[in-house]
Amino acid sequence: MYIVEAENIVKKLKDKVILNNLTLRVPKGSIYVLAGPNGSGKTTSMRVILGLIKRDSGYLRVLGLDPESREWNIAKSRIGYLPEDAQPYERLTGLEHIVFYARLYSQSIEDYSGMVEKALKIAGLPYQILNSKVTTYSRGMKRRLLLSITLMHNPELALLDEPTSGLDVVSSYRIKEVIREMRGNGTTFIIATHDLKEAEKIADRVGFIAKGSIIAEGTVREILETFNAESLEEAYVKVVGDEF
Amino acid sequence: MLEMNSSKAIKTILWKEILDLSRDYKTLAAVIILPLISLPSLALITSVLYVSxxxxxxxxxxxxxxxxxxxxxxxxxxxxxxxxxxxxxxxxxxxxxxxxxxxxxxxxxxxxxxxxxxxxxxxxxxxxxxxxxxxxxxxxxxxxxxxxxxxxxxxxxxxxxxxxxxxxxxxxxxxxxxxxxxxxxxxTGYHLASGVQARVEEATVAFTARILQFSLFFVVYPAVVFMSDAILGERERRTIEKLLVSPLSRRDLLAGKMLASMILGIIAALADSLALLLFFILAGEILMLSVHVLIAWIISVIALIALTSAITSIVSSRSETTRSAQILSFAILSIAMIIYFASLLVDLTKVPAWASTILQLIPFTHASLAIYRVSTGDILLAVIHLLILYSSIILLVLLAVREFNSERLLLFRG
CATH class of the missing domain: 3.40.190 (D-Maltodextrin-Binding Protein; domain 2)
Incomplete structure (x- = not known):
């Protein structure tokens, strides 16, 4: 069963083709890594899947719904999204972020308490830090805070755009740990990254994206076997050749 | 899952916005504290220097x-x-x-x-x-x-x-x-527009009402600052995308932001208007307020801030940066400022028909005229002006919701 089904998605911006017949299927409960260099269409793919940007053509179903339909607003509470360049509110504390998003996503007081508890666990930040304004946080702390509010409501589908990019080893390791744990509890992940070594460690399935199209797709092993490569990096270079 | 309750969504956004904006001390000082100190100081220092x-x-x-x-x-x-x-x-x-x-x-x-x-x-x-x-x-x-x-x-x-x-x-x-x-x-005696004789106090109230009409001049500025920051500031600080994928509807998100801007805008307007009244008092004018004029002024201020927020929201949705949105908003709202400045010196009900027609087509005029009509005892006409004003607000808010579009906000396609 697929949680995301996209067929021949086309998106142009000012006559420039950003997504060119993008087709991908994400199985439920998997970690799907969308791998490709900067400018390959990873972020736009995610934004189209989330209904933030309208597609020009193509078939798209996410959680069984068209993101451009009226019913989509209801489905948004089943999704978590961590944009690549997302930042927390500088004048709020970490705890205030958690409270704010828990209020937005919860339907009852029990929901709310559960979300706050979950976010505190994922963020893994000391209480003293959580009570400080985020201006005092390191990049890794900010990213963990944002990940915690992305996943606090146990989304069925989580889209993470470069979740570990530029982070220290510890922060990066903890984030991957959280992703694996939540995948075990049934959350499906789509992770966009340009770091193919990271993709190899975490992915159930990998989709190579270049110029707005999926050019190769499968499990890590399938891709390595298909392209007779030692690593995803080598496989990617073999697929795209010298185009990039 | 159910769709998020609208009033809860708006309250949550309102809570976050007020918390966030109330910690923006520099902006708050610039739009609230500064006028409260600078305008009375201007009158006081000028008069002291004048006589010295x-x-x-x-x-x-x-x-x-x-x-x-x-x-x-x-x-x-x-x-x-x-x-x-x-x-x-x-x-x-x-x-x-x-x-x-x-x-x-x-x-x-x-x-x-x-x-x-x-x-x-x-x-x-x-x-x-x-x-x-x-x-x-x-x-x-x-x-x-x-x-x-x-x-x-x-x-x-x-x-x-x-x-x-x-x-x-x-x-x-x-x-x-x-x-x-x-x-x-x-x-010399006084009379109201209805023909009834007026007391000196009523003439003083009418004069104070003219200053209150002029005070609307200062109401516009803080609302532009807060609203443009609430929309484009979020984009520039990279915080808006997470909000756009939350269960909030566009309408609730914008409503929460507009309400927050309005609350801070009203506080700033009160401070600015108080400063203006103090300016005139320190400059030697005798002022007097009536309950009716005060109520008309408060209703007009709320309307004006809502109108300004809606216009700024539309402009912000089509602007690249906060600064460009503020400049364009001020350019549009300078029409309002001209009207409110003129109301200090001109009886807007006595201008030629062509000018009156143009003025009546501008929603801002009705905020000024509502205060004027109440001060001259024409409550019915004041209510009509307020109805026209609030109808314009509804139309502009609907337009603002339509323009508040995630694709435009993320990719800036003005």
Whole structure:
């Protein structure tokens, strides 16, 4: 069963083709890594899947719904999204972020308490830090805070755009740990990254994206076997050749 | 899963926005504290400096027959200066060999009493001349000149009274000099637009209402700052994308942001208007408020802030940066500022038909006219103006919701 089904998605911006017949299927409960260099269409793919940007053509179903339909607003509470360049509110504390998003996503007081508890666990930040304004946080702390509010409501589908990019080893390791744990509890992940070594460690399935199209797709092993490569990096270079 | 409850969504956004904006101390200081301090300070410091200016008058007496009277004239001028709490120095020079150029350097105002002056004022039909020279471009010179004019007026009155007394004596009749000099007395009263006689207090309230109409001029600015920051500030600080994928509807998100901007805008407007009233009070104006005018002003302020927020939201949705949104919003809202500034000097209900038609098409006009109508007792017309104003707000808010589009916000496709 697929949680995301996209067929021949086309998106142009000012006559420039950003997504060119993008087709991908994400199985439920998997970690799907969308791998490709900067400018390959990873972020736009995610934004189209989330209904933030309208597609020009193509078939798209996410959680069984068209993101451009009226019913989509209801489905948004089943999704978590961590944009690549997302930042927390500088004048709020970490705890205030958690409270704010828990209020937005919860339907009852029990929901709310559960979300706050979950976010505190994922963020893994000391209480003293959580009570400080985020201006005092390191990049890794900010990213963990944002990940915690992305996943606090146990989304069925989580889209993470470069979740570990530029982070220290510890922060990066903890984030991957959280992703694996939540995948075990049934959350499906789509992770966009340009770091193919990271993709190899975490992915159930990998989709190579270049110029707005999926050019190769499968499990890590399938891709390595298909392209007779030692690593995803080598496989990617073999697929795209010298185009990039 | 259920769709998020609208009122809970708006309250949550409102909570976050107020928390966030209330910690933006620099902006708050700029739009709330600064006007509250600067406007009254402006009036206070200006008035203190005004009366502390040292101005001087030199009276050159060429007519030696007037030499003794010149001392009396000097005393009158000094007395007038004291009454006005001015730092005024008056000197009299009866020296026949005076250097005129040097004299002009010495004083802000030089008054020359020419030969024959005493003779002319003593004659029944004589006309005496005082030659006055004022220092160019000096407010201190204006002060000195006013005091001199006031003293010379008093001198003229006493000369005329003496002439009337002499004439009456020649004619052997009894005359009241005051009645002869001022055959027409003006007794002024007031009336409302309805034709009902008004008291002096009601006239004062109407004057205060005009200042309140003018105060709308200051209401627009904070709302533009807060609303543009609430939309484009979020984009620039990379916080908006997470909000756009939350279960909030676009309408609720915008409503929460508009409400937050309105609350802070109203606080800023109250501070600005209070500062403006203090400015006029410190400048010596007598002001008085009625409950009706105050209510009309509050309703108009809320409407104006909502209108400004809606316009700024539309502009922000189509702008690349907060700065460009603020510049464009101010350009559009300068129309409002022109109307509110004009309302201090112009009766907007008495302009020609073509101008009135144009003004009535601009929603901002109705905020000013609502306050005016209430101050003149036309409650029904005030209600009509407010209805037109609130209808415009509904239309613009609907347009703002339509324009508040995630793709436009993320990719800026103005």
């Amino acid at each position: 200016q040292r101005s001087s008058i030199l009276i050159i007496v060429e007519d030696q027959d007037f030499a003794i009277d010149a001392i009396t004239l000097k005393d009158i001028i000094v007395e007038k200066g004291r009454a006005l709490k001015l730092e005024l120095t008056v000197n009299v020079n009866t020296n026949k060999t005076i250097d005129y150029k040097y004299s002009l350097v010495q004083a802000d105002v030089v008054a020359i009493i020419p030969r024959g002056f005493k003779h002319n004022i003593t004659m029944l039909d004589g006309q005496a001349i005082v030659k006055v020279s004022r220092l160019v471009g000096s407010p201190a010179s204006d002060i000195a000149y006013n005091a001199l004019q006031w003293a010379l007026y008093d001198l003229s009155v006493s000369i005329v009274n003496e002439r009337i007394r002499r004439l009456a004596e020649y004619a052997n009749i009894s005359i009241k000099p005051e009645a002869l000099r001022n055959p027409i007395l003006i007794e």
